[in-house]
Amino acid sequence: MQEMQDTNPNAALAMECKVQKEKLADAVNRVMKAISSKTTIPILTGVKITAGLDGITLTGSNSDISIKSFIPLEEDGNENAMIGKSGQIVLPSRLFSELVRKLPDEEVHIEVDSRMIAKITSGTTEFSLNGLDPEEYPNLPIINENDVFRIRKDLLKDLIKQTVYAVSITETRPVLTGVKWIIQGETLSCVATDSHRLAQRSVTVEKAEDSGVHTLVIPGASLNELSKILDDDDEQMVDIVMTTNQILFKSQNVQFYSRLLDGNYPDTSRLIPSDSKTTIDLGTKALYHAIERASLLAKEERNNVVKLRAEGNQVEISSQSLELGRAYETLVTENFEGEPLRISFSAKFMMDALSRLDAQSVRIHFVGPMRPIIIRPIGDEHILMLILPIRTF
Amino acid sequence: MQEMQDTNPNAALAMECKVQKEKLADAVNRVMKAISSKTTIPILTGVKITAGLDGITLTGSNSDISIKSFIPLEEDGNENAMIGKSGQIVLPSRLFSELVRKLPDEEVHIEVDSRMIAKITSGTTEFSLNGLDPEEYPNLPIINENDVFRIRKDLLKDLIKQTVYAVSITETRPVLTGVKWIIQGETLSCVATDSHRLAQRSVTVEKAEDSGVHTLVIPGASLNELSKILDDDDEQMVDIVMTTNQILFKSQNVQFYSRLLDGNYPDTSRLIPSDSKTTIDLGTKALYHAIERASLLAKEERNNVVKLRAEGNQVEISSQSLELGRAYETLVTENFEGEPLRISFSAKFMMDALSRLDAQSVRIHFVGPMRPIIIRPIGDEHILMLILPIRTF
Structure with a gap:
């Protein structure tokens, strides 16, 4: 009944595979996070599908990040895929991802x-x-796995959540759109600042050998995308490979590549006051x-500023329009502890910081009405949020 | 500690009440559906709150629809509200609705x-x-409750869902942006068309006395908002009051007013073919x-057209880009039944119609490649969807 045979039966097969729809849909969904419809390189609007001897690999990429998602032939005793002929093809990504999700059967057959x-x-x-x-599809960077460390997936997600929100979103100083990572021994320290606020956290990681101090600046946008594709299997470890201009995150069946930012990241340690006149x-x-x-009123005004007064054991937050x-x-x-205080700050900045802290209580240090405010979760000295006040008094 | 006393203790009370936050939030949420931030009448950006002897009434309105939501002092043995002093006030609606939802306590005290x-x-x-x-707030239309009928809430919601999608969204013929309702005896017939497709359904309603034939055209936008505020207590009845230029829907504690559209609604009965050459x-x-x-490909082209071929007991849907x-x-x-057939139509129009039918199967009648297509759910002769084909062969 079909009018045309679209695939020429005499044309040689370039690739053939069968795959479980759910597995394919998950994998496409992941690599789509790296694909932009606005790219100027046409081939990068596509998703690359590679059928190999051990399974199927999907790849998506833009100029900043690349994601590979692998579907092994077998997993946990279930058959995910069968390869009829190894090969590769690049297909229009948006159409392919919508189609896969809507297919009627549990199994998908692909023949190129x-x-x-x-x-x-x-x-x-x-x-x-x-x-x-597929020959036109750019090669992913070749990563030399010399400098590697490991971190638990849930800790990595927390680390991203608690720092990346503070990166700059303007391109005035491009390096500030990234989060600075410093690896020294088994300590990873992360810091982000847009010069009005700052967030930092350090954690312990697993590292086979001490290879000195590594400093790298990862684009905030890359970390946000990475966070989205890390699934909820929180106890798994992620391997992180560093090179001079790329970073690679490897978790089970997923590889996430990001370019690094150039430029000198400012020394932020001097911004953080060591003394405190009022602590609550x-x-x-x-x-x-x-x-x-209070922000419901404050945001109606130009800069969403709320006032804080602390005296005795009371704190009053106020705003007006x-x-x-x-x-x-x-x-x-x-x-x-300390002196009574009046200070004003951005409601948004304070909410951004507080919403990333899981601790039941926070300790806030004030040095004066025009000095930085330090917020720390009680019970974890390795997390610090800083916001600059706003002059209103 | 508070710096200023905002409400002057000597100023006479204009209104005072206490109300359960959840009840207030529900009521505000409902009347917000009638409030537009784009109105040219400043007072209509507000929500009117009236504390009366039997409870609190909230009112929201724009030029087309008005919604009243009533919170009785007591309901199902629970105390919802207490009135200290009857009175009324108009408050900025967006701020008030956001604030109520975010208040820290279960109870809200309002003092004007x-x-x-x-x-x-x-x-x-x-x-x-x-x-x-509140004196500046316009009075709602006074509705003379002469012509009233009743309908079950779930049936009313179905009726709206199955017709309103077919109204015109352009203002070329304003009357086509509404749904025509005809009440004759205990039968309510509804029809909507944008001149490329049509939807109609008739239902039996409860009506105390036969007052002849009423025809009215209700703005599609009003019916969409009505549908959103009808809660899920599906077995409740809704009283519907008709006048020459307004319609009022009354369900428990909620009143919904809509203006009616002027103009002659076209006679649509002649559009519906009575014969059928192919029925599937x-x-x-x-x-x-x-x-x-098929639409995944078709929508990449100009007009989202799919082709249908019917022959033997097979139907083939195809599209191409x-x-x-x-x-x-x-x-x-x-x-x-009938002759083999080839026809083309808008994928969107067919999906719009099919997605509003709950029946497991549909019967589709075709008269020819350029004649209207009729879709009916099998098991309910009172629902009819019509779409015009598109010439491609």
Whole structure:
């Protein structure tokens, strides 16, 4: 009944495989995170599919990041895929990913002929897609696995969450759009700043041999994408390979490459005051929600500023909008040391910092109304958030 | 500790009430559906709050629709609210709705002074909001409850879902942006068309007395908003009051007013062919998904057209994109009568119609490649969807 035979039966097979739809959909979904429809290199709008002897590899890439997702022939005793003929093809990524998700059957059959036409069949569906030449697909960087360390996946995700929000989003100083990582012995220290606020955390990692100090700056956008593709199997380890201009994250069946940023990252240690004139302990959530409510009025004004007054064991958060009215929030501190204080700051910056802390309570250090505010979760001295105040008094 | 007393203790109270936060949040949420931030009438950006002897009424309105949501003092043995002083105030709706949702305590206290400043307190939060003069708030239309009928809430929601999608979204013929309702005896017939497709359904309603034939055209946008505020208590009845230029929907504690559209709605009965040259029965979901997949390619072209070929007991859906490739879907009919057929139509229009039918199977009637296609759910003769084909052969 079909009018045309799209794949020429005489054309030689360039590739053939069968694969479980769910596995294929997961893998496509992952590599799509690296594919941009706005790329100026046409071949990079596609997803590269490689059928090899041990399984199927999908690759997606843009100029900054590349992701490889591997589907092994067998996993946990289940058959994921069968290879009829090894080979490769590049297919339009958006169409292919939408199609795979919507296919009617549990199994997908992919057959590519020598004219690079891919016949995709599943149940009663048959698509003939015009492929692109896999020979034109750029090679991924070759990474020399000399400098490697390991970190638990959930810790890596926390580390990203707690630093990347503070990177600069303007390109005025490109290096500030990245997070600086310093590896020294078994300690990884991460810091990000947009010059109005700063976030830093250090953690212990596994490293086979001490190869001195490595400093690298990873684009914030890369870390955000990495975080999205790390699945919830939190106890797994991620291997991290460093080179001078690339970093590679390897977790089970997924490889994530990012370029590194050039340029001198500023020395941020001098920004952090060592003294404190007022120190208060507050419940993290109570403080977050009080600022969130005060911000409902503050955000109607130009710069979303709230005021904080601390005295005795009380903290008052207030804000006002000429047009709409005033807000007062009263909090009782868990601990209060030092002088009474008045200070103003961006509600958004404080909420950004607090929302990344899992600790029940935070300790906030103030040096004065125009000096940096330091926020630390009580119980973890390795995390520090800093925000600069705003002059209003 | 608070620096200023925003509400003057000597100013006479204009209103005072306490209300459960959840009840208030639900009610505000409902009336917000009628409030537009783009209105040219400043008072209509506000929500009107009226504390009366029996409870609290919230009102939101724009030029087309008005919604009243009532919180009774008591309900199902639970105390919802207490009135200290009856009165009314208009508050900025967006701020108020965000604030109510985020308040820390289960109870909200609202106190309005004679300067129209509303003090809203809940737990440790205190907001002073500048209110607007409730005297300036326009009166809702006075509806004479002569012509009333009743319909079950779930049936009303289905009725809206199955017709409103076919209204015109361009203002070329304003009357086509509405759904025509005809009440005759205990039958309500609804029809919508944008002149490329049509949807109609009739249902039986409860009506106390036969008051002849009523015809009215309700804006599609009003019906969409109505559908959103009808809660999931599906067995409840909705009272519907008709006047010459307004319609009022009354369900428990909610009143929804909409203006009606002027103008002559075209006679659509002649559009519907009475004969059929080819009739096929298909599974609704299988057909929907086949068209959805074919549309992945078709939507890359100008007008998202798919082709259908019917012959024997087979239906083939196909599409193509010069750049990307071709798609074929093969379906086996549950029943086939009449001549073989080739026809083309908008994938979107067919998916819109099929997705509004709950029946497991549909019967599709074709008269010829350039005549309307009729889709009916098998098992309900009171629903009819029509789409015009597109010339491609």
